[in-house]
Amino acid sequence: MERFDVVVVGGGLAGLAAAHSAASAGRSVLLIERGKAPGTKTVSGGLLYGHGLAQIVPEFWASDPSPVERPIVRNILSVLTGARAVSVDHFDAAFGRPPFNSFSVLRHRLDSWLAERAEAAGAVPVYGVQVDGLLRDGERVIGVRTGDDEIGAEVTILADGVNSLLVRGPGARPEADPSVVGVGVKQVLELPTGTLEERFQLRHGDGVQITTIGHPSGIEGGGFLYTNRSSLSVGFIANLRSLVAAHRSVDELFDEFLQHPLVARWIEGGQLAEYSGCFVTEGGYRALPALAGAGYLVAGSAAGLFLNAGFTLRGMDFALESGRIAGGVAAEAALAKDPAPARLERYVAGLEASFVLRELRTHRGFPKVFANPRLYGAYPEAINALLHDLYFVDGSGRPHLDRLARGALRGRVAWWNVARDLLGAGRRL
Numbered sequence: 286m287e288r289f290d291v292v293v294v295g296g297g298l299a300g301l302a303a304a305h306s307a308a309s310a311g312r313s314v315l316l317i318e319r320g321k322a323p324g325t326k327t328v329s330g331g332l333l334y335g336h337g338l339a340q341i342v343p344e345f346w347a348s349d350p351s352p353v354e355r356p357i358v359r360n361i362l363s364v365l366t367g368a369r370a371v372s373v374d375h376f377d378a379a380f381g382r383p384p385f386n387s388f389s390v391l392r393h394r395l396d397s398w399l400a401e402r403a404e405a406a407g408a409v410p411v412y413g414v415q416v417d418g419l420l421r422d423g424e425r426v427i428g429v430r431t432g433d434d435e436i437g438a439e440v441t442i443l444a445d446g447v448n449s450l451l452v453r454g455p456g457a458r459p460e461a462d463p464s465v466v467g468v469g470v471k472q473v474l475e476l477p478t479g480t481l482e483e484r485f486q487l488r489h490g491d492g493v494q495i496t497t498i499g500h501p502s503g504i505e506g507g508g509f510l511y512t513n514r515s516s517l518s519v520g521f522i523a524n525l526r527s528l529v530a531a532h533r534s535v536d537e538l539f540d541e542f543l544q545h546p547l548v549a550r551w552i553e554g555g556q557l558a559e560y561s562g563c564f565v566t567e568g569g570y571r572a573l574p575a576l577a578g579a580g581y582l583v584a585g586s587a588a589g590l591f592l593n594a595g596f597t598l599r600g601m602d603f604a605l606e607s608g609r610i611a612g613g614v615a616a617e618a619a620l621a622k623d624p625a626p627a628r629l630e631r632y633v634a635g636l637e638a639s640f641v642l643r644e645l646r647t648h649r650g651f652p653k654v655f656a657n658p659r660l661y662g663a664y665p666e667a668i669n670a671l672l673h674d675l676y677f678v679d680g681s682g683r684p685h686l687d688r689l690a691r692g693a694l695r696g697r698v699a700w701w702n703v704a705r706d707l708l709g710a711g712r713r714l
């Protein structure tokens with residue numbers, strides 16, 4: 286049986302970061318990815334907060350060719366209803382200068398770039414090969430099985446993404462609750478650079494990200510749009526429970542989202558270049574599986590490391606950081622020939638000390654806050670109605686603001702629900 290110090294399953298950002306980190310520590314590393322090339326089997330909206338990648342490759346943004354599309358200088362949150370939208374538009378010139386804040390990315394470009402660095406560090410990647418199962422000696426994971434081949438490992442890192450079939454078994458990931466599962470769809474639409482920069486009022490090279498909440502159908506979910514160099518990434522993530530209850534398909538809802546008059550203006554003339562879809566698990570801290578066990582570690586979205594805070598959607602920086610820490614711990618354990626749970630628990634300690642588990646713990650109440658249907662229907666309707674009444678002037682004598690506000694809420698949401706939601710959100714956020 287062929288043997289490596291560390292075998293990494295999955296060549297997404299978590300797996301690549303893990304392979305890079307374990308190989309940089311001098312260990313023999315095999316990375317197995319079922320896609321034919323890096324980034325071909327993964328779905329991401331495409332907004333990367335750069336701090337995680339900078340831990341792995343400092344000043345990555347200056348690399349040539351660049352792994353990123355545009356630094357994001359404008360962050361917009363839009364609350365949508367049928368034909369209206371209320372937006373908060375935050376511009377920060379400092380976000381357009383090193384060390385930047387976030388970037389739009391296209392995964393095939395970013396993942397290929399990081400794969401080259403992992404390989405240069407000494408990791409051996411194989412593409413187009415699927416891991417079918419784990420090899421075990423009692424409770425301990427001792428490697429992986431791919432078809433008829435068996436490959437031994439001191440430590441196996443499971444970074445096989447949100448649909449991980451390997452993170453099962455005793456103490457492993459619980460079955461996902463549909464109320465915290467999102468179904469995401471995404472298109473990449475090509476647009477000439479000049480059109481794109483003019484449309485979004487961007488200085489050459491800068492980018493914008495738009496997150497939306499609310500949908501004409503009231504479905505629980507939200508949309509996103511990111512500007513790349515010469516394309517837009519646009520998508521929608523709908524809550525699975527809400528989809529099933531409404532007997533709607535995510536494609537139908539996505540089409541309705543794209544037809545919203547404001548969204549239609551954003552994407553006008555875009556030529557479809559990619560269409561993809563994937564699940565996201567939004568259970569957060571309370572839905573984490575066992576992150577380490579005898580002979581194995583779990584990183585990235587296979588471990589449910591994802592944070593939807595409404596105005597930010599983050600999984601890639603969590604994948605990179607968890608992968609980086611997992612690779613380091615696996616390398617130490619392999620060197621010591623000690624893959625026992627006590628040593629591998631250092632991975633969990635590392636995550637606790639990093640932003641990964643700290644932020645997930647801080648935001649552990651978010652899934653409950655976002656499970657409120659009023660956030661997607663009644664509140665967007667009310668706030669858009671209020672803004673409509675404030676801006677609409679027909680000479681009939683506009684009432685006092687207080688009456689307008691009560692009028693906007695009437696028939697949409699009762700005042701005691703507003704009070705209850707504010708109190709609940711205050712407690713949980």
Ligand SMILES: Cc1cc2nc3c(=O)[nH]c(=O)nc-3n(C[C@H](O)[C@H](O)[C@H](O)COP(=O)(O)OP(=O)(O)OC[C@H]3O[C@@H](n4cnc5c(N)ncnc54)[C@H](O)[C@@H]3O)c2cc1C
Nearest residue numbers: 295297298299319326329330332416446469585586600601
């Ligand atoms: C619609 C949508 C929008 C999103 N938007 C954002 C965003 O804007 N910003 C952000 O930070 N995050 C976003 N995310 C989340 C982000 O994409 C994930 O958190 C991130 O990709 C996780 O990286 P990963 O390496 O853990 O998993 P992945 O990137 O999914 O990589 C897993 C890899 O494992 C491989 N694999 C799986 N099983 C096997 C197997 N058995 N054998 C071999 N290989 C295998 C897969 O082919 C894949 O390449 C979004 C997610 C979705 C679905």
